[in-house]
Amino acid sequence: MSTASHPVTILGTGSSVPARVVTNEELSRTVDTSHEWIYSRTGITERRIAGTDESASEMGARAGRAAIEAAGLAPSEIDAVIACTMTPDMPFPSTACLIQQKLGLPTRTAFDLQAACSGFVYGLEVASALIQAGVHRHVLLVGTERISSIIDWTDRSTCVLFGDGAGAVVLGRGVAHDQGVIGVKTGADGSDAKLLFMPGGGSSVPASAESIAARQHFLRMNGREVFKHAVLVMEEIALDLLREHGVLRGEIDLVIPHQANFRIIDTLASRLEIPYSKFFVNLDRYGNTSAASIPLAIDEAVKAERLRPGQLVLLLAFGAGLTWGAALLRWPGNK
Numbered sequence: 501m502s503t504a505s506h507p508v509t510i511l512g513t514g515s516s517v518p519a520r521v522v523t524n525e526e527l528s529r530t531v532d533t534s535h536e537w538i539y540s541r542t543g544i545t546e547r548r549i550a551g552t553d554e555s556a557s558e559m560g561a562r563a564g565r566a567a568i569e570a571a572g573l574a575p576s577e578i579d580a581v582i583a584c585t586m587t588p589d590m591p592f593p594s595t596a597c598l599i600q601q602k603l604g605l606p607t608r609t610a611f612d613l614q615a616a617c618s619g620f621v622y623g624l625e626v627a628s629a630l631i632q633a634g635v636h637r638h639v640l641l642v643g644t645e646r647i648s649s650i651i652d653w654t655d656r657s658t659c660v661l662f663g664d665g666a667g668a669v670v671l672g673r674g675v676a677h678d679q680g681v682i683g684v685k686t687g688a689d690g691s692d693a694k695l696l697f698m699p700g701g702g703s704s705v706p707a708s709a710e711s712i713a714a715r716q717h718f719l720r721m722n723g724r725e726v727f728k729h730a731v732l733v734m735e736e737i738a739l740d741l742l743r744e745h746g747v748l749r750g751e752i753d754l755v756i757p758h759q760a761n762f763r764i765i766d767t768l769a770s771r772l773e774i775p776y777s778k779f780f781v782n783l784d785r786y787g788n789t790s791a792a793s794i795p796l797a798i799d800e801a802v803k804a805e806r807l808r809p810g811q812l813v814l815l816l817a818f819g820a821g822l823t824w825g826a827a828l829l830r831w832p833g834n835k
């Protein structure tokens with residue numbers, strides 16, 4: 501292991517979403533809701549829902565393959581794969597191991613990271629540290645979720661909000677510390693764990709006829725409280741990160757927030773005094789894809805040329821735990 505701190509950058513991005521589109525109109529045929537209610541409260545018009553062959557590892561592998569190709573690397577050059585997910589294919593082995601096998605990656609480090617919707621920013625912090633310390637040279641960081649598998653499709657207050665998908669980036673050594681990944685900051689507060697959680701399926705409530713009858717294997721959420729916390733902690737961590745790196749909010753070219761709800765993003769934009777037009781938003785087409793939301797948005801922003809070389813980018817995440825995080829990037833390449 502080298503003792504120098506290596507700069508870290510993003511070398512390539514990729515994403516993959518299920519083929520099946522489920523519109524608000526389609527949902528309104530199975531639960532008591534409407535396109536008007538969903539769109540006005542959330543900004544979502546449709547989401548992707550995985551088919552039987554679209555597991556978290558399968559979508560993650562497709563996104564990962566695209567990111568490795570975009571980085572111009574061979575699979576043999578990837579030293580580690582981190583899969584950020586709260587909907588792994590199974591409790592063990594890790595989804596990262598399954599992705600490693602599907603992509604034919606070297607038999608080195610592979611593990612899952614669970615920080616719910618903040619997973620990708622947490623993963624960025626861990627992957628960056630591994631590269632900075634010289635432990636690994638190239639890390640494949642994947643956010644992949646098949647949230648449809650833990651949604652109670654009879655609960656209109658949650659089933660309209662989420663969708664499936666995956667995004668990935670390859671991280672490697674950059675040229676300077678003020679380029680690529682400039683800084684990452686994360687936070688957590690377990691005292692609010694029950695604002696957003698899935699009670700069953702873990703070791704405290706293993707699957708049983710009773711737990712299934714009590715619908716404990718589905719996501720539960722106090723939407724109002726989650727909304728309030730999301731805005732407050734993302735504002736605070738964004739300002740802390742900018743202060744630490746001496747960056748003024750006016751210098752930010754693009755914000756890529758966790759894609760949960762346009763009203764959260766709009767409120768955050770006002771509080772941060774960064775124009776909403778600088779926020780990249782694609783939640784209208786995907787809903788909340790949890791740990792996949794930021795890398796999926798990054799890949800779309802790159803492809804749409806909203807995210808361009810030289811731009812200063814702020815990532816903002818929030819999720820169950822509660823967890824949250826922010827990252828500051830100077831997008832690689834010359835202006």
Ligand SMILES: CC(C)(COP(=O)(O)OP(=O)(O)OC[C@H]1O[C@@H](n2cnc3c(N)ncnc32)[C@H](O)[C@@H]1OP(=O)(O)O)[C@@H](O)C(=O)NCCC(=O)NCCS
Nearest residue numbers: 533534537541617656657660723724726727760761818819
């Ligand atoms: C979920 C959310 C959109 C709900 O909006 P809200 O304005 O807070 O709505 P409420 O939960 O107070 O519900 C208001 C009413 O709408 C109803 N409602 C809830 N879901 C509905 C739906 N899909 N369709 C129609 N009505 C619905 C409720 O039953 C309630 O009816 P009542 O007043 O008769 O009891 C909002 O709280 C939110 O976005 N929270 C953040 C969630 C989030 O992003 N979580 C993920 C974080 S990673």
